[in-house]
Amino acid sequence: MAERGAHVEVDQGLKSELSKQGIFTTTLEEVYNWGRKNSVWPLQFGLACCAIEMIATSMARYDLARFGAEVFRPSPRQADLMIVAGTVTKKMAPQVVRLYNQMPEPKYVIAMGACAISGGPFKQGYNVLKGIDRYLPVDVHIPGCPPRPEALLHAFMTLQKRIGEQSLASADRPRHLDPDAPSEFPLPKFGEHDLEPASNPEIWRPPAVSREA
Amino acid sequence: MASDQNPYVLILVLLVGAALFGLAPLVLAWVWSKKFSPRKPGEQKNATYECGLESKGDAWVQFKAEYYLYAIIFLIFDVETIFLLPFAVLFTRLSVGAFVAMLVFLLLLVEGLAWAWQKGVLTWK
Numbered sequence: 497m498a499e500r501g502a503h504v505e506v507d508q509g510l511k512s513e514l515s516k517q518g519i520f521t522t523t524l525e526e527v528y529n530w531g532r533k534n535s536v537w538p539l540q541f542g543l544a545c546c547a548i549e550m551i552a553t554s555m556a557r558y559d560l561a562r563f564g565a566e567v568f569r570p571s572p573r574q575a576d577l578m579i580v581a582g583t584v585t586k587k588m589a590p591q592v593v594r595l596y597n598q599m600p601e602p603k604y605v606i607a608m609g610a611c612a613i614s615g616g617p618f619k620q621g622y623n624v625l626k627g628i629d630r631y632l633p634v635d636v637h638i639p640g641c642p643p644r645p646e647a648l649l650h651a652f653m654t655l656q657k658r659i660g661e662q663s664l665a666s667a668d669r670p671r672h673l674d675p676d677a678p679s680e681f682p683l684p685k686f687g688e689h690d691l692e693p694a695s696n697p698e699i700w701r702p703p704a705v706s707r708e709a
Numbered sequence: 710m711a712s713d714q715n716p717y718v719l720i721l722v723l724l725v726g727a728a729l730f731g732l733a734p735l736v737l738a739w740v741w742s743k744k745f746s747p748r749k750p751g752e753q754k755n756a757t758y759e760c761g762l763e764s765k766g767d768a769w770v771q772f773k774a775e776y777y778l779y780a781i782i783f784l785i786f787d788v789e790t791i792f793l794l795p796f797a798v799l800f801t802r803l804s805v806g807a808f809v810a811m812l813v814f815l816l817l818l819v820e821g822l823a824w825a826w827q828k829g830v831l832t833w834k
Contacts (some may be wrong), residue, residue, distance in 0.1 A: 598761075
């Protein structure tokens with residue numbers, strides 16, 4: 497065993513050696529994360545056409561139930577995954593942020609489709625938010641217009657992998673175990689011309705443009 | 710063994726087992742949430758959920774209980790008919806007590822019918 501800070505790490509080589517001899521070893525952390533990642537309950541909410549693909553993903557052909565995530569909850573109180581499926585208009589953005597704030601910890605966000613990650617084909621529009629990651633901490637981005645159900649499944653598996661790798665005592669611990677992680681994100685308000693603030697500087701900064709002289 | 714005296718003891722044991730099987734996960738989840746999950750409350754999180762919108766006004770509003778009229782009419786024309794059929798079939802063999810009991814039942818429903826009639830519920834508009 498290798499000591500790393502206050503956190504005791506299991507030697508992976510020893511573990512693999514034992515498993516070759518038919519001895520299964522695990523840690524409480526792994527069991528905890530295994531349980532968490534296999535029962536992620538998404539919030540039942542769709543914004544635009546991507547939601548149709550999300551619905552298709554939950555149906556028999558693509559069968560999101562294989563991953564333990566078929567229980568789409570109609571209330572944020574029971575959900576821990578927000579799939580932002582579709583165009584987020586500026587009118588809708590405060591509601592999306594409020595829904596996220598009302599979800600219990602730990603919670604995750606998948607931004608599905610070109611609109612949710614960047615504004616997509618409506619990026620030049622005056623009324624479309626150019627990516628929900630301006631206000632919410634997005635865990636997985638899916639490009640595509642709309643992404644096929646396989647893409648959503650892949651994003652979901654990526655999220656599961658992330659949850660499984662989160663260690664409970666390190667800096668990468670889940671939000672609910674981090675006392676410094678904010679419990680709520682500030683709601684944007686309708687200003688004279690735009691949402692105010694236009695983004696949450698804590699989690700998103702405009703990319704710096706560097707021009708050669 | 711206790712089951713020699715009373716065969717129902719086994720059923721009681723199974724019943725307690727079944728109840729524990731259902732209750733134990735709930736209790737465990739409750740203890741886990743009390744003991745291990747840190748609280749992260751917030752103003753918006755504790756607010757009333759209204760599809761993401763800010764809730765306006767009071768949630769304690771009164772609903773009109775107008776459905777009771779349908780309940781009364783249903784009792785008169787549906788439930789009463791079910792009781793009237795055996796009443797009519799066995800009419801000659803009924804004791805006086807049963808006859809009076811049935812009359813009271815009928816009277817109560819006829820009262821409701823008269824009331825609904827007088828309210829104008831029976832007129833097709």
